[in-house]
Amino acid sequence: AGGISRTGDVMREFSAVYEQQYAVALFNSVRYEIEGGGGTQPQLLHRKDPLAGRTIFSGNLFQYLEENRKWRNRFVNVPNSYAIHLYETRTAHERGLHPKVTINCAGYKALTSLDEYMELINNSLPGIKAKVGSNPFIKCATPFPLILWHPYARHHYFCVMTEKEQKKWHAVLQDCVRHSNNAGLPENNTVQTPAFTDAVRLYRQAKGHYGTWDMMCGEPPQILANLVMESLHPQVRNVIGPRLKGKLQQRQRHWMLISDAVYRQVASQTAGQYGALVQACESRKAPLDARLRTDMDQVVTSKEHVSNKIRALVMPKAEQLLRTSVQPYISSILEALMEPTSRGFSEVREVFFRELVEISKNSANEGDKEKLGDNLERLSMLAFHPVKMQSCYEKVEELNLEGLQQRFEVSGTSVFISRAQILMREQMDNAVYTFEQLLHQSLENQGEEDMVKTIQRCQDRVLKKFDYDSSTVRKKFFREALLQIIIPYMLQQLSPSCSAELPHFKELIFEDFSRFLLVDNMFEEVVLQSVTKDIMMAVKEAAVQRRHNLYRDSIILTNSDPNLHLLEDSPSVDWATKFGGEDANGSAVDGVDGVEGKAAGRKRKQVVSMIQLDGVPLPYESCMEVPGVELIPEEDGEAAESRKEEDEEEEDDDEEEDGAEPPPEDPKSPDSVNEIRGLINPVLEMTVPLKEEGQGEGEGEGPDGAEPTTITAEDGVQEEVTLRTSSNTDNPCRATHTSSPRHRLFLYSHYVRCKCCDFNLYLKA
Structure with missing residues (x-):
C-alpha cells in the first residue's frame, strides 16, 4: 500500500513537470526544423538496422x-x-x-x-x-x-x-x-526523449539531487520506477529491516525478495501511468505544433527579451563562480576524460585494422572465395561481438575522476563510461559498413582480379575517415561530459541566490506563449551559455596536442566524398551469397540459432560463437542430467544441513522432489523428448553389491560375470534381470569398483550406470 501511494505521489509531480517540458521540447524541435542546424558531416556511413536477422x-x-x-x-x-x-x-x-x-x-x-x-x-x-x-x-x-x-x-x-x-x-x-x-530513450525522437530526460532532471533537482544519476537507464517506465524507489527503498528498508528474523543469510534473502516484490509493484504502476501521460500529451501535439509554426517569430523574440533580463541577473554571479571554482579544474577534468577515451577509440581502430589484415592474409594464402565470404560475414558483425570488442571497452573503464568527483558531487563515472562505449560501438559499425560498401563497389567496377590490393585500398580510405569521425565524436563527447559535470554544480550553487528572483520574470511572457517559454529552462540556458565558451576553448586547445589524435574540424571539408554518401541507404552486403557460398551454416558467425528467416532461405545467424569444451559433458539436454553433488554441490550452510537427509535420497530426482510434496495436478503432456523417454523407460535408483576382484563365477552366475538379480520397482512389481560387468580393463575407475563394497547405480532401459564415474554394468534381460 505504501508503494502504491508513493508511486501515485511521484507520478503526479512528475506528470506536471513532464507536460511543461513536452511543450518546451516541441518548441525547440519545431524551431530547429524551421531554422535548420549546422554541424559537420560524418565521413563514415551509418547502417540503419545492423542486427536484422541476427542473434x-x-x-x-x-x-x-x-x-x-x-x-x-x-x-x-x-x-x-x-x-x-x-x-x-x-x-x-x-x-x-x-x-x-x-x-x-x-x-x-x-x-x-x-x-x-x-x-x-x-x-x-x-x-x-x-x-x-x-x-x-x-x-x-x-x-x-x-x-x-x-x-x-x-x-x-x-x-x-x-x-x-x-x-x-x-x-x-x-x-x-x-x-x-x-536503448530506452532513442535520440531520433526529438520531442518525447528531451521532454522525459529534462522532466526527470528537474524533478530530482527539486528534491535536491543534482548531477548524473546511475539509474537513468532502460525504458521510461523503468526509469520512473527507479525514481520512485530512490526515495521509497530507504523507507521500506528502515521499516522492515529491523523486523526481519533469522540468521544473517536468511534475513538477506528475505530482504531481497521483499525489495523485488515492491519494485515489481512500482514498475507495474509507473508503466500504466506513464503510458496514459504520453498519450494525453500526444493528443494535444497537433494544435500546439500549428500554433508554433504560426507564431514562431513572436515566440523567439519574446524568449530573447526575457533571456536578456535573466542574463543580467545571473551572469555576474555565474562569472564569479566560474573564476573561483570551475575554470581552474576544467583542464584536469578534460584530461581525465581524454586519456582512457582516446585509448579506447585507438583500440577500436586497431581491432578493425587487425581483422582486415587477417582477411587479406587469408585471401592471399588460400584464395578460397567461399572462405573469403565467411570472413567478411564475420567482419560485418565485429562491432556487436562483445568478446572481440571487450579490449576496447576495458580501456574506457579505466576512467577515473579522482578528487574531482567529490568536488563537483558526481555520483560516479559509469554514465560517462557507458556513453563512450556506445559511441565506440557505433564508430566500429560505421567503419565496417563503410568498408563493406566500398569493397562491394570496387568489386562491381573492377572485378575480383587482385582482391588483396582492393581490400588494402578500401581499408586505407576507411581508416582515414575513421580518424576524422572518431575525433569529431570524441570532442562532442568531451563537451557533453564537461557540461554534465559542471552545469549541475553551478545550478546548485546559483539556485539559492537566484530562485527567489526568477518568478518575477514570468510577468514578461505573453500568456499565449507561456506554455513554450519557462523561466526555469531559460535560467539553465543562461548558466549553460556562461560556461560554454570556456569548455569549447579547452577542447580546442586539447585538439592541438597530437597525443590525443584530435583534429580541427576545418581540416576536412564537409561533403568531401559525395559519391560515397550515395551508398548511405544501401543494404548490407550478403557476402556468403556473393561469393557462391551457402548460408555457411553459421561458420560466418560460428553458430546458427532459431528458425527465423527461413522465408529468405537462410537461418538466423549468431554473432558470438558457441564454446566447445573438451572433456566436459556439455551440453545437457535436460535439467535432470545436471551433474550431482560430486561435480556441482547444491548448497552449504544451515539450510543445507536441515535438508541433508532428504537431498541424499532425492538429489537426482525431478524438481518436484526438492521440497514438500506438491498438491496433485491434472495430467499434462510432456514438454520434451527426454520427458517422453522418462515415461517409456523410467529411471530407477538402486544399490548393487559388487564381488571382490578375482572372485570367479559362482553359483547361478552366467558367462562373462553375469548373474541373475531380482529388482523390485516402486509399484511393487518384481522383474528379474541379469547384471553383467564390463570387461574393459583399461577403465581407470575399474579399481575403484572392484575395491569398493557398494556403489550407487542407475537403471536405464539397457544398462546400469555408476553415478560417480559412469562405469557401466550392462543388463541382459
Whole structure:
C-alpha cells in the first residue's frame, strides 16, 4: 500500500513537470526544423538496422533456482533485443516455446566474484553486517560464477565450467546491460526523449539531487520506477529491516525478495501511468505544433527579451563562480576524460585494422572465395561481438575522476563510461559498413582480379575517415561530459541566490506563449551559455596536442566524398551469397540459432560463437542430467544441513522432489523428448553389491560375470534381470569398483550406470 501511494505521489509531480517540458521540447524541435542546424558531416556511413536477422549469443550454463535451492542446466538465448531468455532445453527454444525466464538487463551489474557480490549485499541492509569469513547464503556450483545484481530487483545467479566460458559470458552479459541501459530513450525522437530526460532532471533537482544519476537507464517506465524507489527503498528498508528474523543469510534473502516484490509493484504502476501521460500529451501535439509554426517569430523574440533580463541577473554571479571554482579544474577534468577515451577509440581502430589484415592474409594464402565470404560475414558483425570488442571497452573503464568527483558531487563515472562505449560501438559499425560498401563497389567496377590490393585500398580510405569521425565524436563527447559535470554544480550553487528572483520574470511572457517559454529552462540556458565558451576553448586547445589524435574540424571539408554518401541507404552486403557460398551454416558467425528467416532461405545467424569444451559433458539436454553433488554441490550452510537427509535420497530426482510434496495436478503432456523417454523407460535408483576382484563365477552366475538379480520397482512389481560387468580393463575407475563394497547405480532401459564415474554394468534381460 505504501508503494502504491508513493508511486501515485511521484507520478503526479512528475506528470506536471513532464507536460511543461513536452511543450518546451516541441518548441525547440519545431524551431530547429524551421531554422535548420549546422554541424559537420560524418565521413563514415551509418547502417540503419545492423542486427536484422541476427542473434547475439546462445549456449548452456547453470542457473541457481531459488525456489528449491538447486543448480540446473539452462539453454540461454540472447536475441538482437539483448534480453536474456532462459529455456529448459535448446529443443524448447527451437520449438518456439515461451522461455522460463526473460531478463531485461537495464540497471543490472554483471559480476564474476562472490566476494564483490556479498559486499553489495552487505551494504543493502545497514546495521546487518556479515562476519569476516562467514559463508554466503548461496554456494556457487563451480569456481566460475556469473551474477546479475540490481539495487532493487531480483538477482540472477549463474555459473559455468571454465574460465574461458566465464570471460565470454561476462562480456555478453555486460553488452546486454550496456545496450539495455541506453536503448530506452532513442535520440531520433526529438520531442518525447528531451521532454522525459529534462522532466526527470528537474524533478530530482527539486528534491535536491543534482548531477548524473546511475539509474537513468532502460525504458521510461523503468526509469520512473527507479525514481520512485530512490526515495521509497530507504523507507521500506528502515521499516522492515529491523523486523526481519533469522540468521544473517536468511534475513538477506528475505530482504531481497521483499525489495523485488515492491519494485515489481512500482514498475507495474509507473508503466500504466506513464503510458496514459504520453498519450494525453500526444493528443494535444497537433494544435500546439500549428500554433508554433504560426507564431514562431513572436515566440523567439519574446524568449530573447526575457533571456536578456535573466542574463543580467545571473551572469555576474555565474562569472564569479566560474573564476573561483570551475575554470581552474576544467583542464584536469578534460584530461581525465581524454586519456582512457582516446585509448579506447585507438583500440577500436586497431581491432578493425587487425581483422582486415587477417582477411587479406587469408585471401592471399588460400584464395578460397567461399572462405573469403565467411570472413567478411564475420567482419560485418565485429562491432556487436562483445568478446572481440571487450579490449576496447576495458580501456574506457579505466576512467577515473579522482578528487574531482567529490568536488563537483558526481555520483560516479559509469554514465560517462557507458556513453563512450556506445559511441565506440557505433564508430566500429560505421567503419565496417563503410568498408563493406566500398569493397562491394570496387568489386562491381573492377572485378575480383587482385582482391588483396582492393581490400588494402578500401581499408586505407576507411581508416582515414575513421580518424576524422572518431575525433569529431570524441570532442562532442568531451563537451557533453564537461557540461554534465559542471552545469549541475553551478545550478546548485546559483539556485539559492537566484530562485527567489526568477518568478518575477514570468510577468514578461505573453500568456499565449507561456506554455513554450519557462523561466526555469531559460535560467539553465543562461548558466549553460556562461560556461560554454570556456569548455569549447579547452577542447580546442586539447585538439592541438597530437597525443590525443584530435583534429580541427576545418581540416576536412564537409561533403568531401559525395559519391560515397550515395551508398548511405544501401543494404548490407550478403557476402556468403556473393561469393557462391551457402548460408555457411553459421561458420560466418560460428553458430546458427532459431528458425527465423527461413522465408529468405537462410537461418538466423549468431554473432558470438558457441564454446566447445573438451572433456566436459556439455551440453545437457535436460535439467535432470545436471551433474550431482560430486561435480556441482547444491548448497552449504544451515539450510543445507536441515535438508541433508532428504537431498541424499532425492538429489537426482525431478524438481518436484526438492521440497514438500506438491498438491496433485491434472495430467499434462510432456514438454520434451527426454520427458517422453522418462515415461517409456523410467529411471530407477538402486544399490548393487559388487564381488571382490578375482572372485570367479559362482553359483547361478552366467558367462562373462553375469548373474541373475531380482529388482523390485516402486509399484511393487518384481522383474528379474541379469547384471553383467564390463570387461574393459583399461577403465581407470575399474579399481575403484572392484575395491569398493557398494556403489550407487542407475537403471536405464539397457544398462546400469555408476553415478560417480559412469562405469557401466550392462543388463541382459
